[in-house]
Amino acid sequence: MNYKLDDFAYDLPSELIAQKPPTLRHGSRLMCLDRQNQQIAHKQFADLPQLLSAGDVLIVNDTRVIPARLTARRSTGGIIDILLLHPDTSQRNRAHWLALATPLKRLKKGEELTVELNGTSYTITVQEIVFAEDGQKRLLLDLGAPENVYPLLSQVGYAPLPPYIHREHAENLRSNDLERYQTIFANSPGAVAAPTAGLHFSDELLSKLQSQGVEIGKVTLHVGTGTFKPITTSLTEHTIESEELSVPTSTVELVNKALVDKRRIIAVGTTSCRALETAGESGSLVPITSSKTSLYIQPGYQFKILSGLITNFHLSRSSLLVLVSAFAGHDLIMQAYKQAIEERYRFFSYGDAMLIT
Numbered sequence: 225m226n227y228k229l230d231d232f233a234y235d236l237p238s239e240l241i242a243q244k245p246p247t248l249r250h251g252s253r254l255m256c257l258d259r260q261n262q263q264i265a266h267k268q269f270a271d272l273p274q275l276l277s278a279g280d281v282l283i284v285n286d287t288r289v290i291p292a293r294l295t296a297r298r299s300t301g302g303i304i305d306i307l308l309l310h311p312d313t314s315q316r317n318r319a320h321w322l323a324l325a326t327p328l329k330r331l332k333k334g335e336e337l338t339v340e341l342n343g344t345s346y347t348i349t350v351q352e353i354v355f356a357e358d359g360q361k362r363l364l365l366d367l368g369a370p371e372n373v374y375p376l377l378s379q380v381g382y383a384p385l386p387p388y389i390h391r392e393h394a395e396n397l398r399s400n401d402l403e404r405y406q407t408i409f410a411n412s413p414g415a416v417a418a419p420t421a422g423l424h425f426s427d428e429l430l431s432k433l434q435s436q437g438v439e440i441g442k443v444t445l446h447v448g449t450g451t452f453k454p455i456t457t458s459l460t461e462h463t464i465e466s467e468e469l470s471v472p473t474s475t476v477e478l479v480n481k482a483l484v485d486k487r488r489i490i491a492v493g494t495t496s497c498r499a500l501e502t503a504g505e506s507g508s509l510v511p512i513t514s515s516k517t518s519l520y521i522q523p524g525y526q527f528k529i530l531s532g533l534i535t536n537f538h539l540s541r542s543s544l545l546v547l548v549s550a551f552a553g554h555d556l557i558m559q560a561y562k563q564a565i566e567e568r569y570r571f572f573s574y575g576d577a578m579l580i581t
Contacts, residue, residue, distance in 0.1 A: 227523055227554060229455055233540050234561050241388050242574035245404045249426040253569055253576040257552055257560055264560055266567065269424045269577055276490070278437025280532075281482045283475065283500055284492045285419040286442045288410040290374070291381025291402060296337035296348065302330075304337060307384055308377075309416060309449060310468075312364060319367040320351055324449070328353075328361055341380040374413065384416045386452055386573055405573075414446035414468060420536045420573045421493030439482075441475035443499040444468075445517070451495075455541055459522055464543060466516040467495075471503040479509045479529065488581070490532030494544050497521070497533055497551075504529035521547045523554060532581045537564060537571040552580045 246252050256265040256275065267275070276282075292308040305326045312320040325331065335350045352364040367373050382391075383401035391397055407422035408430065434440065450465030479500070482489050491497040502517040503509050507528050520543060533551055538544035549557045560578065569576045 225523070225554075227459060229459055229541055231554065232459075232542075232545050232549060232558075234558070234565070236540065236565065236571060240565065240568065240571050240575075242570035242572060242576075243389055245423065245574045249404075249408070250424055250429040252424055255560060255564060255569065255576070255578045257556060257578060257580045259552055259556065259580065262553075262556055264556075264563055267579075270429065272429065272579070273432045273436055273438075275579060275581075276433060276436075276438050277488075279439070279482075279485070279487045281439045281441060281478060281487060281489045282433070282492055282534075283441045283443060283479070283489065283496045284407070284409045284422050284425070285445050285447075285495045285499065286407075286409045286411040287415040287419060287444050287446050287495075288413040289384065289406050289415045289418050289447075290413050291377040292384040292416040293382040294339050294348075294377075294380065295341075295382075296339045298331075298335070298337060302327075304328075304331070306363070306365070307416065307449070308365075309362070310414075310446075311373075316370075319370045319373045321365050321367055321373075322354070322356075323363045323365050325363045328363065331363065339376075339380050344379045346376050346380060386417065388572060389574065409442065411442075412444045412446075412470075414444075416449055417447040417451050418573065419445070419447055419493045419495045421496075421534045421577060423574070424534075424577050425492070439478060441478045442472065443475055443496055443503075444470040445495040445499045447495055451544070452539075453543070454539070455543060455546070459546065462520065462543060464518045464520045466518040469499055469502060469512055469515050469517045471499060471509065471512040473511045476503070476509040476511050479504070483508060483529070488531045489529055490534060490581070491530055492534045494533075494535055494538075494547050497530055497547065500529040501527065521550050523550045525550045527551065532579070535578050535580070536573065537561065537569060537575055537578065539572065548578075548580065 254267045254269045294306040296304045307324040309322045349366040351366045383405040446468040
């Protein structure tokens with residue numbers, strides 16, 4: 225069937241957009257979709273150990289979200305909101321980062337900006353104003369010596385929460401979001417958005433799963449802002465910005481053995497899904513040391529590796545909703561979203577979860 229963008233549209237009451245995480249990481253609800261029987265069930269995320277079996281393989285994304293949002297002040301007193309995107313790897317002696325900025329209009333090449341919080345102050349410089357692939361203007365910022373970047377961000381940066389989560393720039397909220405907009409698997413810094421399906425896992429729940437024989441493998445996909453990029457063209461013309469990807473040998477061996485044994489391989493999140501399907505294009509996984517993926521999954525895609533998916537509830541008309549529809553089936557997903565709204569599920573990054581098997 226040839227789907228149109230409006231086939232992935234739904235109306236969401238704004239009060240169902242989760243503005244904060246649950247008190248407990250595993251305290252969210254869990255909607256369960258059975259693709260074979262076309263059935264929908266309502267559980268709690270804490271029930272996951274009862275829904276998985278010994279020998280199941282969970283693949284998680286161990287990317288670490290950097291405190292990529294900065295509030296800078298111009299010498300004129302004007303305030304600039306900055307979202308760092310990724311480093312310019314062509315530079316070695318200076319940390320040059322590509323960034324979004326609002327307002328960008330009057331900024332000039334060479335201009336110095338001050339970033340400060342609680343008495344800590346840094347100066348960063350507008351190195352260049354450039355155009356991205358999508359034609360939008362970006363800043364190229366000089367953040368100083370490369371070894372100083374992460375200490376700088378840890379002291380003055382905010383969690384890069386998506387635009388539908390509304391936050392005052394308050395220190396107590398900053399600390400909480402820096403902790404909770406981060407999975408327990410986070411290890412490799414580089415993401416500017418969280419792999420949100422992983423936010424539901426607590427150390428306690430993970431221990432239960434491992435004690436009953438569920439195996440855990442890791443991939444690294446540094447989530448970029450393209451994850452929130454709306455589809456503005458047709459489904460087939462849409463593209464996804466490339467993101468850095470690594471798949472270690474240990475995960476390759478774990479997944480390939482499970483494939484041979486015909487055991488379930490369940491991706492935690494759409495990023496883990498895209499990592500697995502990129503590395504498993506041939507039907508079995510291959511190691512990826514450092515590469516990029518811009519894999520865009522839409523209905524008609526033939527999954528090579530996945531047999532299950534844990535995911536959050538995604539925005540209307542988004543590439544992520546298109547991806548889960550490709551896996552679960554369009555009609556079942558849209559029926560599930562209708563039920564989720566009727567049952568008052570919480571949506572998006574800090575919201576509830578879905579298990580598709």
